[in-house]
Each structure stands twice: as C-alpha cells, then as structure tokens.
Amino acid sequence: MANKEEKFVELVHRVKACKRCPRMTDSARVLGAGCGSLDAKVMFIGEAPGRLGADASELPFHGDKSGHNFESLLEQVGLSRYDAFVTNAVLCNPKDENGNNATPSSTEIANCAQFLKEQLELVDAPVVVTLGAVALRATALVTAHALTLKESVRKAHPWAGRQLIPAYHPGQRAMVHRSFANQLADYQFVAEAVRRGVGPGRRKLSAKQSRASQTVGAAARVLLEESGELSYFALHKLLFMAEVRHLEATSQRLTEGYFVRQKDGPYCVELHASRLAALIPGCFTRTVGRHLLVSLGQEDLLAKASLVGTLSEVGRRTLSEVAAKYGPLPAGKLKTAIYLTTPMRELLRKEKVLRMNLFNSAVLPAP
Incomplete structure (x- = not known):
C-alpha cells in the first residue's frame, strides 16, 4: 500500500x-x-x-x-x-x-x-x-x-x-x-x-436508502438542541469530535457520514450548506458577516419523532457531552482541540511522510 x-x-x-x-x-x-x-x-x-x-x-x-x-x-x-x-x-x-x-x-x-x-x-x-x-x-x-x-x-x-x-x-x-x-x-x-465483487471482509452493500444522511442529520440536530445556535464551522467540528469520542469509547462510528480533511479541519460531506434544511428538519440559517449560523426554529415534533432510534443512547449522550464541553469554545480553540485528536494527528504525520497535503482525504474509517 x-x-x-x-x-x-x-x-x-x-x-x-x-x-x-x-x-x-x-x-x-x-x-x-x-x-x-x-x-x-x-x-x-x-x-x-x-x-x-x-x-x-x-x-x-x-x-x-x-x-x-x-x-x-x-x-x-x-x-x-x-x-x-x-x-x-x-x-x-x-x-x-x-x-x-x-x-x-x-x-x-x-x-x-x-x-x-x-x-x-x-x-x-x-x-x-x-x-x-x-x-x-x-x-x-x-x-x-x-x-x-x-x-x-x-x-x-x-x-x-x-x-x-x-x-x-x-x-x-x-x-x-x-x-x-x-x-x-x-x-x-x-x-x-x-x-x-465484495469479499467476506467487506461490509455488504444494501440496495436500500443509505443511513448516512439520516444519521448525520440526527446527530447535528442533537448538537443544535444542546447548544442553541452554532456556526456552520462549529457544527462540523463538534460533529467530528463526537465521532472521535464515540469511536474511542465503543470502537464504532456514531454516524455513517463521510468526513474529509480541509484547511480549517474536518468537514462532513453530507452537511453541505445547501442540504441543511433537508437533513435537519426545522433548522434555520442566517448569515452574519462572513459566517453562516445554524439553529433550530419552532419545535418540529414529527421531525424529532422520526429520529427516534436513529442514534443509540450512548451516541446521544456523547453528543450532549461534546456540546457542553466544546460548544462554548471560540473558533480558534475549537480548531486546536480538533487538531489534537488522534485521527487528525495521524493524518498530519502521514502528510509529513508523504510530503504532500492530504486535503479532502477521508479522516475517519468507514462505518
């Protein structure tokens, strides 16, 4: 390899x-x-x-x-x-x-x-x-x-x-x-x-709707419920931090989202700005200066009910803990905390060995 x-x-x-x-x-x-x-x-x-x-x-x-x-x-x-x-x-x-x-x-x-x-x-x-x-x-x-x-x-x-x-x-x-x-x-x-062509060591592919967007949307909603309004930057970073914490605790991914390395840290492909309203029912966005802010509007009971069972109790608890600990941090300190996680440190070491930036490469293992 x-x-x-x-x-x-x-x-x-x-x-x-x-x-x-x-x-x-x-x-x-x-x-x-x-x-x-x-x-x-x-x-x-x-x-x-x-x-x-x-x-x-x-x-x-x-x-x-x-x-x-x-x-x-x-x-x-x-x-x-x-x-x-x-x-x-x-x-x-x-x-x-x-x-x-x-x-x-x-x-x-x-x-x-x-x-x-x-x-x-x-x-x-x-x-x-x-x-x-x-x-x-x-x-x-x-x-x-x-x-x-x-x-x-x-x-x-x-x-x-x-x-x-x-x-x-x-x-x-x-x-x-x-x-x-x-x-x-x-x-x-x-x-x-x-x-x-998938061998016994690879996960079986399903012809049904992928759970990636559903699980990412459910996790993002929990973060917004716990934190209130978040910047688009912070939403991606908190979701990544929750993924890392959940993976360390359970050896399993929290969502099926695809996270890639960008210049300002990990970015979840499913959470593209144009798809937020579809992924997170009841969410609202507004722009302040150069920053996109995301929040939940009036409670959408049907939307919330549809997310029941999407995330485990352990997963919801991890999201709540991450929101409480890292949600209040300013952008600079949040970015520092992200870069100190094991997946990001390993990726930076790999960049140094290859002498090449690995922007847009996958940061986390496949679910």
Whole structure:
C-alpha cells in the first residue's frame, strides 16, 4: 500500500505541474486524496471538474448540482465515497470565453488519457463506471472499445480485465435524456455489480436508502438542541469530535457520514450548506458577516419523532457531552482541540511522510 501511495503522490505532482491545455491554465488540477481510496472496489469517471463544484473544492462531484445528484444517487443504493474512487476524464475545468463550464475538446481529453490510464492501473477497481459520453470516449483511449452510451447504458461490459458500466452524467442537462428515476436504476445495477465483487471482509452493500444522511442529520440536530445556535464551522467540528469520542469509547462510528480533511479541519460531506434544511428538519440559517449560523426554529415534533432510534443512547449522550464541553469554545480553540485528536494527528504525520497535503482525504474509517 505504501508503494501505491507513493506512486499516486508522484502522479498527483505531475498532474499539478501539467500545462498541456492552454485554456485550463487557471483551473485547479483536481486529483488528490479527495478522490477516494486507492483500494476502492468501484471507480467513477466523470467528464471534468465543474466550475462551481470540484474546481473550487477539489472534491470531485461535490458542491454543485451535479455533485448533489451524484451523492444522492450513491446514498439511495447504499454506496458511499468510502466505497469509491471518483475522478474525471479531464482533470481541470474547461471554461468558455464567458468563464462558464464547457465540454472538453478531443485534444484535451487525449492530453489527460495517460493520467486516466495511470489512475485505473493504480486503483485497479474491478468495476469502472463512466458518467456521460465524454468519460466513455476517454476510456476508449486507454483500452479500445466500441461502446456507446445510448446502446450500452446499465450493462456490464468486460474491459481491460474489469467490468465497464456506462451511465449518464448526473448533471441537470443529462436528466432531460435520462431521468433521475432511470439513473437511480442504473446506480442500483452498479451497486449490485460492486456487491457481487465484495469479499467476506467487506461490509455488504444494501440496495436500500443509505443511513448516512439520516444519521448525520440526527446527530447535528442533537448538537443544535444542546447548544442553541452554532456556526456552520462549529457544527462540523463538534460533529467530528463526537465521532472521535464515540469511536474511542465503543470502537464504532456514531454516524455513517463521510468526513474529509480541509484547511480549517474536518468537514462532513453530507452537511453541505445547501442540504441543511433537508437533513435537519426545522433548522434555520442566517448569515452574519462572513459566517453562516445554524439553529433550530419552532419545535418540529414529527421531525424529532422520526429520529427516534436513529442514534443509540450512548451516541446521544456523547453528543450532549461534546456540546457542553466544546460548544462554548471560540473558533480558534475549537480548531486546536480538533487538531489534537488522534485521527487528525495521524493524518498530519502521514502528510509529513508523504510530503504532500492530504486535503479532502477521508479522516475517519468507514462505518
């Protein structure tokens, strides 16, 4: 694994230094720890980082509408980012003359083909899913095939010693040609293909709604009930601290959320600002200066009742203790406390050994 990580770090450095495509000079090179596990059982390949999503966050398929759709599809078939490696055929955002997202040219796709080939070889996932026609064409540059999106969607095709499953892009434009319901069926097919390849040591994937958002929402609600109004920053940090405390006490995760390392500390992917109202029924947000504040409004008994049983008694007690101890801390001291936890110290040590920041890498083990 160490050798694989070293090879990946070297690949990332080469991608960061690449200047083959003139119009992408100012775009982020979206390849790094945030793509997922190098031992993933499924690799998703999109078209290119979105201007409002990965080009800003460097976390593939997160932060924009395509990312929300992608994460929702994963959740509803029992997959998560812990199970996957997520990348793009083109690793930088191609913009048109107005600065909007544009389709990568054939030359730009070809320029990135070697990088895609190296990712496929390093991760060596038994299932590869292309999201859209551009990604499908890009895989043909790595190992030739004659597949088309329209004729090959939701089918597993033997390819380069793997299963290649073409699917539509989760963006809104693609939904016109293939509805969310049809795409959900595509992802159920993918989950079943991954499940068939899961060995006895890995958790079984479920075709039912993932509990990730439900458990994260329930835990966040408890923190707000205990603390009152919290900054968006503090909500993420308190939830992470509760995860760490619960893991230390029980050897089990508190929620099924996906936590990644960002510059200001751990961030829970499910708790994206645009999804708070859906995750935490009855919550309200307001902006004061540059800070987003989150609180609960009038008591929503039905919403609260729906959370009964989602968290264990031990879990609720951990959340209450964390809210009482760390909730009143100013942002600076809260951040210091977070960086002193074992998972963050281990990640910082790993960054030092690899000589590379691991922004957007998973901080906690899979639930």
